[in-house]
Amino acid sequence: MGRPKAWLPWFGRSMVEHVVDCLLPVVDDVVVVTSDEVSLPPLPARIVHDRDPGLGPLAGIRQGLEAARGDRAFVTSVDAPHLTKDHVRALLDVGGAAAPFVDDHVQVLSAIYPCAAWKQAEALLAEGVRRPLRLLESLGYEAVESARMRDPGAWEGFNTPGEYLEAVRRVEPDAVAHVEFLGRAARKIDTQRVDVPVGTLGEVLARVSGTSFLMESNRVSKGYLVSIGGRELVRDLEIPIGPGEAVSVIDALAGG
Amino acid sequence: MKGFHGCYWRFDLGLGRGERIPIDDSVLERTLGGVGLGAWLLHREAPIGVDPLAPEAPLIFSFSPLVGTPLTTSAKFAVVAKSPLTGGISDALSSSHFAIAGKRLGVDAIVLVGACAEPSELVDGSLRPSTNWGRSAEETAKSLAAFGRVAAIGVAGENQVRFAGISADGRHAGRGGLGAVMGSKRLKAIAIRGDVETAVYDPARVDRLARALRERAASESTAKYRELGTVGNLLSFDRLGVLPTRNFQQSHFDRAEELSAERFHETRAHQRTSCASCTIGCEHRFAYGTSTSTRAASSSASSQDASPTAANAPAPTRVEYESLFALGPLCGIGDPDVVLAASRRCDELGIDTISAGATLAFAMECRARGLLTDGPRFDDPDSFLGWLDDIGHRRGLGDRLAEGSLRLARSVGGASIDFAPQVKGLELPGYEPRSLQTMALGFAVGVRGADHNRSGAYEADFSDEVDRFHGDAHSSRFAVESEDRAALLDSLILCKFVRGALEDLYADSAALLHAVTGHPFDGDDLRRIAASIVDLRKAYNIREGWQPALDTLPARFLDEPLETGPARGARLPRERLEAMIARYNVLRGWSREGWIPVSRLEGLFEDLDLRDDWFARVSVPGRDASKLGMKVDGRVREASDR
Numbered sequence: 001m002g003r004p005k006a007w008l009p010w011f012g013r014s015m016v017e018h019v020v021d022c023l024l025p026v027v028d029d030v031v032v033v034t035s036d037e038v039s040l041p042p043l044p045a046r047i048v049h050d051r052d053p054g055l056g057p058l059a060g061i062r063q064g065l066e067a068a069r070g071d072r073a074f075v076t077s078v079d080a081p082h083l084t085k086d087h088v089r090a091l092l093d094v095g096g097a098a099a100p101f102v103d104d105h106v107q108v109l110s111a112i113y114p115c116a117a118w119k120q121a122e123a124l125l126a127e128g129v130r131r132p133l134r135l136l137e138s139l140g141y142e143a144v145e146s147a148r149m150r151d152p153g154a155w156e157g158f159n160t161p162g163e164y165l166e167a168v169r170r171v172e173p174d175a176v177a178h179v180e181f182l183g184r185a186a187r188k189i190d191t192q193r194v195d196v197p198v199g200t201l202g203e204v205l206a207r208v209s210g211t212s213f214l215m216e217s218n219r220v221s222k223g224y225l226v227s228i229g230g231r232e233l234v235r236d237l238e239i240p241i242g243p244g245e246a247v248s249v250i251d252a253l254a255g256g
Numbered sequence: 257m258k259g260f261h262g263c264y265w266r267f268d269l270g271l272g273r274g275e276r277i278p279i280d281d282s283v284l285e286r287t288l289g290g291v292g293l294g295a296w297l298l299h300r301e302a303p304i305g306v307d308p309l310a311p312e313a314p315l316i317f318s319f320s321p322l323v324g325t326p327l328t329t330s331a332k333f334a335v336v337a338k339s340p341l342t343g344g345i346s347d348a349l350s351s352s353h354f355a356i357a358g359k360r361l362g363v364d365a366i367v368l369v370g371a372c373a374e375p376s377e378l379v380d381g382s383l384r385p386s387t388n389w390g391r392s393a394e395e396t397a398k399s400l401a402a403f404g405r406v407a408a409i410g411v412a413g414e415n416q417v418r419f420a421g422i423s424a425d426g427r428h429a430g431r432g433g434l435g436a437v438m439g440s441k442r443l444k445a446i447a448i449r450g451d452v453e454t455a456v457y458d459p460a461r462v463d464r465l466a467r468a469l470r471e472r473a474a475s476e477s478t479a480k481y482r483e484l485g486t487v488g489n490l491l492s493f494d495r496l497g498v499l500p501t502r503n504f505q506q507s508h509f510d511r512a513e514e515l516s517a518e519r520f521h522e523t524r525a526h527q528r529t530s531c532a533s534c535t536i537g538c539e540h541r542f543a544y545g546t547s548t549s550t551r552a553a554s555s556s557a558s559s560q561d562a563s564p565t566a567a568n569a570p571a572p573t574r575v576e577y578e579s580l581f582a583l584g585p586l587c588g589i590g591d592p593d594v595v596l597a598a599s600r601r602c603d604e605l606g607i608d609t610i611s612a613g614a615t616l617a618f619a620m621e622c623r624a625r626g627l628l629t630d631g632p633r634f635d636d637p638d639s640f641l642g643w644l645d646d647i648g649h650r651r652g653l654g655d656r657l658a659e660g661s662l663r664l665a666r667s668v669g670g671a672s673i674d675f676a677p678q679v680k681g682l683e684l685p686g687y688e689p690r691s692l693q694t695m696a697l698g699f700a701v702g703v704r705g706a707d708h709n710r711s712g713a714y715e716a717d718f719s720d721e722v723d724r725f726h727g728d729a730h731s732s733r734f735a736v737e738s739e740d741r742a743a744l745l746d747s748l749i750l751c752k753f754v755r756g757a758l759e760d761l762y763a764d765s766a767a768l769l770h771a772v773t774g775h776p777f778d779g780d781d782l783r784r785i786a787a788s789i790v791d792l793r794k795a796y797n798i799r800e801g802w803q804p805a806l807d808t809l810p811a812r813f814l815d816e817p818l819e820t821g822p823a824r825g826a827r828l829p830r831e832r833l834e835a836m837i838a839r840y841n842v843l844r845g846w847s848r849e850g851w852i853p854v855s856r857l858e859g860l861f862e863d864l865d866l867r868d869d870w871f872a873r874v875s876v877p878g879r880d881a882s883k884l885g886m887k888v889d890g891r892v893r894e895a896s897d898r
Contacts, residue, residue, distance in 0.1 A: 039725040041825045042817075182495065183488045184480060186518060223476050225718065230497045230508075230822020235720050250492040251480040253756065254718035 001161060002239035003232060004038055005079045008164060009242035011171065016078050020045050026085040026092070027074060033064040056130045057109060062121035065113055072096075077109040079157040081167045087154035094142050100155050101143035108132040110155030114139065161200055161240035168198055168243050175243035177204055183251040185224060188213065201226060202237030204247060214249060225252040257281045258457040259321035259773035260289075264297065265363040269441050270311060270370030272383050279364060285775060285785075289320025291347040291710075292747035292789040293365060294336030298345060299796055299861075301367055308340040308433075309416060309440035311371035317407070317446075318365045320749045321772050323355045324454050326466040328473050329751035331355045331533035333424075335407075339432040340440075341418045341611070341660050342681040342705045344797040346432025349709070349746060350407075351531035352425035354448070357405035362452030372442040375414070379403045379447045386444040389414060392604045393423035396445050404449030410606020412648040413439035417658040419611035419683075423603070426574065427531060430608040432682060432704060433660075457774030465768055469757060470535050477756030478536045482528070484517045485540035486577035489686070491516035493581075497823025498688040498717075501585040502634050503617035504677055504812060507688040508821035511590025515580055520592070527572050536753055541572035544596035573600040578708075581686035582613025587620060588634035594641070601641050605648030611660060614683035616643055618661040618676050619653075627668050628653075674811035680705035689813045691823035692717040693727030697735045697836045701807050701850070703793045710793075712738045712752065725826050732839035740786040747789055762786075790844070791852055792860050804849040807837055 001008075006016040013021065016032065020043050023030050030045035035053035048067045052059040061075055074088050091098050091112050099111030109132070121135050129135075146152055158164040168175050176195040186192050189210040196207040202218070205211045214221050220235040227233055227248040228241065241247055262281065267274035279293075287293040294316050301314040315337045322330040333355040339346035358366060368378075375389040377396075380403055388396040390411060397406040405424065412420040413435030420435030421428040429435075456462055480488055493499040494512035501509045513519055517540075520526070525543035530536065573596055583589060583598040602609045622628040631653055632643045646654025656664055661683055665676035677684045682705025689696030698713030699706040708714065716734035717724035741761055745752055748765060758764040762779035769777045794802075808814075809828070817827035838848045846852050 037723065037726060039723075039825060039827070042819070180495070182492050182518065184483055187483065187521075192518070223479065225720075227492075227496055230495050231725070233496075233718065233720050233724070246495075248492070248495045250495070251484075251488060252718070253477075253480045254489060254492055254496075254714070 001159070001164070002234070002236045003228070006034070006038060006040060007229070007231060008079075008240070009229070009245045010081055011243055014041055015081065016040060017043065019076060019078055019080050019083055022080075022083045022085055023074065023076075023088065026088045029069045031064050031067045031073075033060045033067075052125070055125060058121055058130055058132045058135060059125060061113065061132055061135065062118045062125060065115050065118035065121065068115045070115060072112055073115050075109060075111055075113055077157055079159075079164075080110065080155070081158070081164075081171075082151070082153050082156055083110070084151045084154050087149065087151045090148070090150050091144065094144060097136055097139040097141035098144055099136055099141055100146065100149060102146045102155070106133055106136065106143060107155040108136060109157070111136065111141070161238060164240045164242070165198060165200075172243060177241045177243070177245045177247055179204060179208060179247045179249070181249045185214065185249045185251075198241055198243055198245075200237060201234065201239050201241055201247070204241045205237070205249075223252050225250050225254070257284060257773050257775050258455045259769075260284050260364050261359075261362050261452070261454065263363055264365035264367055265361065266301075266367045266369065267378065267381075268370040269368055269372045269376070269378070269383065269443060274381065276363065284321075284364070286788060287792070288744075288747040288769075288785065288789075289323075289364065290318055290332070290334040290349070290747040290749040291336065291743065292785070292792070293320070294318035294334045294347050295345060295789065295792045295796060297365055297367055298336050298338070299792070299799075301369065302338055304799060305801075306338060308338040308343065308437060311441065312369065313338055313437060313440075315368040315434065315437050315441065316365055317358060317368075319355055319359045319363075320747065321769065322748050322750065323359045325456065325462055325772060326533075327462070327750070327768065328466065328470050328533065328535045329531070329754055330749065331531065332749040332751065333358060334746065334749065335422055335429040335434045337432075337434050337437045338800065339434075339681070339704070340416070340436045341433040341662075343800060344680060344703060344705070344802065345793050346434055346704055347710075347746070347793070348421065348429035348431045348434055349749060350422070350424050350427045350429040351534065351751065352405065352407075352427050353532045354405040354407050354424040356532065357448045357450060359454055360450035360452050361448055362450060366446070366448075368438075368441060368443065368446075371440065375442050375444055377445045377447065378443060379445075380449070388444050393445075393606050394426060394604070397423070397425075400445055400447040403447035406445050406447045408445035409435040409438050409443075410604060410648070412436075412605045412607040412658070414444070415648065415650045415658065416440055417607055417647060417650065418660045418663070419608040419615070419658075420606050421608050423606060425532060426603070428603070428606075428608075431610070431707070431709070433608075435606050456772055458771045461771040462768075465771055469754065469768075472757035473536055473754050475757065478538070478753055481536055481538035481753050484521070485528075485538055487517040487520065487540060487575060487580050489577040490580055491518060493686065494585075495822065496691070497818065497821045497826070498691050499585055500581060500677075500684070500686055500688050502588045503586065503614075503621040503675065504684070504688065505621070506820055507691055507818050507823045507826075509585035509590070512585065514590050515584045515592055515595060524592075525572060529574075531751075534751065536751070538753055539574055541574045542596060543569065543572045544593045544600075545569045570597075570600065573597075573603075575599045578685050579609035579613075582610045582617075583640075586613050586617045586686070587632075587640065589637050589640060590635075591637045594637040598641055598644060601644045605644060607644070607648060610685050611683040612644060612647060614677045615647075615657050615661045615664060616640075618664065618672075619657060621675060622664075622668050622672055627670055627672055674815075676810060678706060679809060680806050682706050687714050688818070688823065689809055690725075690818050690826040690828045692724050693828055693832075693836075694722055694724065694731040694734050696809060696813065696828055696833065697727055697731050697840060698738065700809050700833060700837060701735065701840055703790075703797055709752075710739060710742050710746065711735060712742060725823070727828070727832060727836050729836075729839050732836050732843055735836075735840050736843045739790050740783065743789040743793075744782055744786040747786075787844070788860065791856055794846075794850075795852055795857060795860055798852065804851075807850055809833065
């Protein structure tokens with residue numbers, strides 16, 4: 001993706017805020033498992049740090065289940081743009097461990113796990129197991145066919161800029177990003193602000209006339225840097241720019 | 257060795273006479289000039305533990321081998337002393353013809369010791385009573401122009417404001433209170449001129465290298481500085497959530513656009529000028545002076561200059577990002593006329609804009625919290641210039657403000673020290689540490705205190721090479737490399753704005769130095785020398801009582817996340833900073849706590865006579881000499897590298 005999924009915008013919020021907001025009405029307690037490497041926005045949730053981020057999602061699930069209060073937990077990845085509370089309720093109604101089964105795939109990161117299963121997860125990790133499906137299998141989970149789900153697609157994530165942008169356009173075909181040119185860039189193109197359709201960074205910049213000097217092959221030109229939402233500083237023109245996102249083109253030589 | 261004169265002029269202001277003292281080539285090879293040579297001279301000339309404002313404390317003007325050559329930006333000098341603000345080394349740079357004139361005296365440095373019996377000026381090598389006491393540095397320089405190039409202090413220096421600077425050609429050696437040191441010596445100004453040529457090893461090659469550097473420095477690498485100046489930072493910093501606002505309570509400012517270079521260039525009369533021997537021309541001057549606030553502020557002030565009014569508008573004033581941020585967003589001031597007038601007023605008074613703005617901003621927060629019953633308030637342009645005047649003249653509360661934020665916090669008490677914006681007593685420049693965590697490390701370990709000149713660690717943060725919200729081992733490496741580069745540039749001396757014009761800083765600098773001096777420097781030599789200069793500066797602070805606990809940031813930055821703006825949620829946990837510092841120290845070849853092993857120290861003091869004194873000093877009771885690897889009971893122990 002080239003960007004932390006948690007911070008990708010989703011119509012006025014970051015993706016992690018969107019997911020937490022979806023969960024809050026239907027669960028008693030939200031736990032966000034994150035690595036030390038990723039900072040997060042302030043969230044109405046408990047934050048726990050993944051002790052073993054190198055061990056993949058099973059280690060994160062172990063950490064989250066151990067921290068969670070209650071009998072069962074809905075586990076989701078942060079890239080869940082279409083997640084709904086109905087989807088979560090439907091899975092909770094199944095009882096016990098449960099996961100959507102779609103196109104011959106078990107959606108292990110949109111599933112219900114007993115909180116006590118963190119011990120089994122730990123045992124599996126000790127055996128060198130990394131796949132969450134093994135945990136679900138050891139729990140005798142119920143595979144829920146898509147036909148039984150109220151919100152088909154609620155479990156869908158994304159792994160590429162194209163998939164993310166497709167998810168955005170599915171909700172808002174005319175979604176735009178806000179581009180601001182500062183410093184020398186503003187003087188060169190005589191424009192300070194403009195709204196353009198979402199796309200990759202390269203597509204977004206190319207939609208403003210006279211900006212070719214900002215791009216060299218797949219990178220932002222040496223003298224410039226792009227800030228996204230005031231957080232990330234990027235040069236990769238392939239990364240996605242989401243709805244409502246503020247893109248600032250600044251001089252690379254920041255500082256005194 | 258060519259490029260140097262091999263001596264410094266030591267002038268005793270108490271006795272009224274000076275002498276030339278030789279410097280061995282080996283010292284010049286290892287310290288180069290500028291901050292390197294200045295640090296060495298400070299070790300040599302400053303009595304251990306001296307009060308920075310005592311007559312015995314030296315004030316050093318240090319030149320460098322490149323001064324006087326046609327190399328662009330080379331007309332710079334360093335002023336070095338023990339800082340009355342931090343108690344450690346302070347070495348501030350200034351660009352001006354004073355550097356060229358100083359070199360033409362036939363010396364590599366001027367060291368002033370002692371104190372004058374009355375306010376005086378050092379003119380043509382002799383002291384005379386000052387006729388300029390009470391005037392600005394600019395006015396003083398004009399009155400002494402017939403006697404050569406002038407470095408002078410303003411009223412704030414006379415009053416020993418702890419963040420007063422020294423001015424030359426309108427440029428300021430601003431940080432750390434060097435003007436207070438000069439004021440404590442009752443020396444208003446020094447005017448110098450000479451006709452001694454500096455021999456250059458290969459003039460033709462120097463000319464060729466100078467031409468090539470000029471061409472590269474006229475390229476895209478410096479375009480930002482030429483077209484916008486450093487004020488171009490402000491709006492970008494606002495958008496990135498790194499613009500310190502209202503004493504670092506926020507990191508973005510709702511009136512940033514009004515203070516932006518983009519707006520200034522659109523709406524204000526503008527001039528662009530250059531320092532001496534500079535072909536970049538980064539100095540941007542903007543017209544100001546027609547707002548109601550400025551008139552109100554000026555009419556309540558006691559400056560002897562005429563109040564700026566629409567009918568009698570002052571000349572455009574030079575402004576840099578650091579002045580703009582410190583006198584604007586940091587104090588909640590969004591009126592550009594007031595901020596520009598304040599910058600000008602600081603120059604007239606002779607005070608460091610960063611420390612002035614930050615100390616005022618700190619007092620503003622103290623007042624907002626009820627810790628001060630009187631004093632400046634955020635978002636109050638009408639009284640702002642008056643407070644600057646009160647600082648410069650040490651009037652009323654201004655007398656306490658003139659001590660800087662650390663001492664003010666100590667007198668205010670309570671938890672105010674937690675949000676006093678300083679490191680080791682030096683106020684933070686305009687970079688929010690929580691959202692620029694490599695720079696946060698640079699601030700914490702800075703020998704001068706919170707310092708963006710001797711560490712450009714922000715460069716890593718403003719790139720896609722580090723996560724600026726999460727400092728780590730990479731930050732430590734960048735911080736070391738940045739300090740080393742700065743140590744070299746500040747000793748050569750070349751302006752940091754040419755850094756982008758040098759393909760390989762060390763190799764290119766070695767070529768320049770070789771052509772000027774004839775000594776066969778290479779890039780690796782300069783890497784070692786740069787690191788050694790960092791050691792030398794740190795060693796001075798150790799000598800004067802540095803302890804590892806001083807390498808940190810105020811509690812605000814470690815305990816409070818940023819709550820609003822683009823950087824909301826940014827936090828810098830204490831343990832993360834400590835891990836970065838430990839890593840930084842190890843990368844430097846020091847102990848994890850930051851003590852310098854004796855194996856490195858011995859090289860530093862090879863040419864100094866005071867090694868035994870130095871060792872004696874750090875092994876006094878209360879210091880753990882074994883950690884320092886200092887001489888204990890007649891033996892030198894190796895430092896333990898934990």
